[in-house]
Amino acid sequence: xxxxxxxxxxxxxxxxxxxxxxxxxxxxxxxxxxxxxxxxxxxxxxxxxxxxxxxxxxxxxxxxxxxxxxxxxxxxxxxxxxxxxxxxxxxxxxxxxxxxxxxxxxxxxxxxxxxxxxxxxxxxxxxxxxxxxxxxxxxxxxxxxxxxxxxxxxxxxxxxxxxxxxxxxxxxxxxxxxxxxxxxxxxxxxxxxxxxxxxxxxxxxxxxxxxxxxxxxxxxxxxxxxxxxxxxxxxxxxxxxxxxxxxxxxxxxxxxxxxxxxxxxxxxxxxxxxxxxxxxxxxxxxxxxxxxxxxxxxxxxxxxxxxxxxxxxxxx
Ligand code: CP
Numbered sequence: 240x241x242x243x244x245x246x247x248x249x250x251x252x253x254x255x256x257x258x259x260x261x262x263x264x265x266x267x268x269x270x271x272x273x274x275x276x277x278x279x280x281x282x283x284x285x286x287x288x289x290x291x292x293x294x295x296x297x298x299x300x301x302x303x304x305x306x307x308x309x310x311x312x313x314x315x316x317x318x319x320x321x322x323x324x325x326x327x328x329x330x331x332x333x334x335x336x337x338x339x340x341x342x343x344x345x346x347x348x349x350x351x352x353x354x355x356x357x358x359x360x361x362x363x364x365x366x367x368x369x370x371x372x373x374x375x376x377x378x379x380x381x382x383x384x385x386x387x388x389x390x391x392x393x394x395x396x397x398x399x400x401x402x403x404x405x406x407x408x409x410x411x412x413x414x415x416x417x418x419x420x421x422x423x424x425x426x427x428x429x430x431x432x433x434x435x436x437x438x439x440x441x442x443x444x445x446x447x448x449x450x451x452x453x454x455x456x457x458x459x460x461x462x463x464x465x466x467x468x469x470x471x472x473x474x475x476x477x478x479x480x481x482x483x484x485x486x487x488x489x490x491x492x493x494x495x496x497x498x499x500x501x502x503x504x505x506x507x508x509x510x511x512x513x514x515x516x517x518x519x520x521x522x523x524x525x526x527x528x529x530x531x532x533x534x535x536x537x538x539x540x541x542x543x544x545x546x547x548x549x550x551x552x553x554x555x
Contacts, residue, residue: 244366254366254375255548257384258425266429270394272547273540279316280542289555290319293350297323298340299378300331300356305514305538306378306388310353313545317555319350341365349373351549359383359418374552382418387548388513389422391541393430395533396468398540399509403430407465409504410453411438412472412494412521415445419513423470424451438462440494442484459493459500466504471496471512471522487520497523501531509533 243260247253252265279287295314299307307323314321324344331340341352351374354362359381366375379385393403400406408427414420414437427435428451437448438456449455456462463469474490484490496510510522510532518524527534 244363252551253371254362254377255386255552256362256366256375256377258386258389258422258429259384261386261425261429263429263431266390266393266426269390269544269547269551270397272551273390273394273543276316276543276546276550277540279546280539285316286318287316288318289550290314290317290553293317293319293553294348295319295321295351295353295549296344296349297321297378298326298344298352298354298356299323300326300354300361301379303355303378305541306355306385309538309541310376310378310387310545313542313549316542317546317549319549337361337364338368341368345369345373351376351552353378355379357381376548376552379418382416382421384422385418385513386422386426387541387545388419389426390548391537391544392419392423392470392511392513393426394540394544395511395537396509398536399533400467403427403432406432406467407434407436408432408468408470409436409438409456409462409466410470410472411459411462411496413443413474414439414448414472415443416475417472420470420472421451424453428452436462436466438494440484440490459496460503463500463503466508469496469501469504469508469510471510471516473513473515474517474521487517491520491523495519495521495523496526498525498529501526501529507531511537514538 245254245256297307311321353376355378361380362375362377410420435453436456437453512534516522
């Protein structure tokens with residue numbers, strides 16, 4: 240029996256819910272397919288007919304700038320019809336349940352749901368519920384997973400560093416509340432990164448995080464030494480219950496990425512951030528806009544990566 244709910248009985252991707260447990264050939268196939276779509280996104284006419292006639296529903300129950308917009312652009316470049324459900328103006332506000340909403344949209348012949356929700360497991364719930372011909376992509380669920388963010392991060396790392404097998408990668412900041420960090424750790428591990436460090440104060444680390452195979456540092460000076468790739472994280476105040484930190488000034492002093500702290504990493508280290516950024520809290524503007532930052536290329540690559548995921552799910 241196939242235990243991974245995102246794979247079909249042939250071991251192919253049916254839904255994309257998490258990077259955890261996804262075999263390396265599937266991750267690499269997504270990255271390689273995205274590579275072929277980068278060319279499409281750079282053409283004058285940025286469209287291919289792969290998803291013509293398909294209906295894709297963006298269900299964003301939490302705010303988003305990058306993920307929702309790049310999914311919409313990606314779907315349109317694949318020639319799909321895209322519906323962005325306005326959640327605030329939808330019948331959710333009258334008490335309709337999540338699954339009733341999904342059933343009604345399925346009755347409108349939905350082919351794919353892209354779901355962001357504050358509750359961990361929301362996308363899994365929908366994936367278990369829908370008919371087998373409908374695909375579900377998790378666009379971020381609670382603290383749990385954000386698989387397409389991790390995949391576009393992997394694409395960006397491979398673009399600049401070519402190979403995963405000789406890298407030291409540091410994930411810096413609010414690991415405890417981060418779905419991005421969890422998805423990154425699983426993807427980096429599967430793709431063969433030999434050393435993954437997490438750098439954070441104790442209050443922003445999950446219990447027993449070492450079990451994920453990462454090395455724990457509480458100090459930027461030690462943690463950034465010889466690092467090739469820095470994955471910065473946002474302080475996720477909206478998921479913090481009570482005070483996890485003395486103050487944002489104190490946080491910036493010890494964990495905010497400045498040019499001075501960045502100079503402790505390798506000279507050619509690259510800096511990623513999933514956005515939205517808190518400038519002056521987890522990252523200084525001089526670094527965010529500096530020559531080692533690949534934060535905006537991440538966003539651009541996100542279109543090709545999301546095109547790849549949608550085309551693979553639909554077998555095109
Ligand atoms: N990285 C990310 O998920 O950004 P958005 O919240 O803007 O989609």
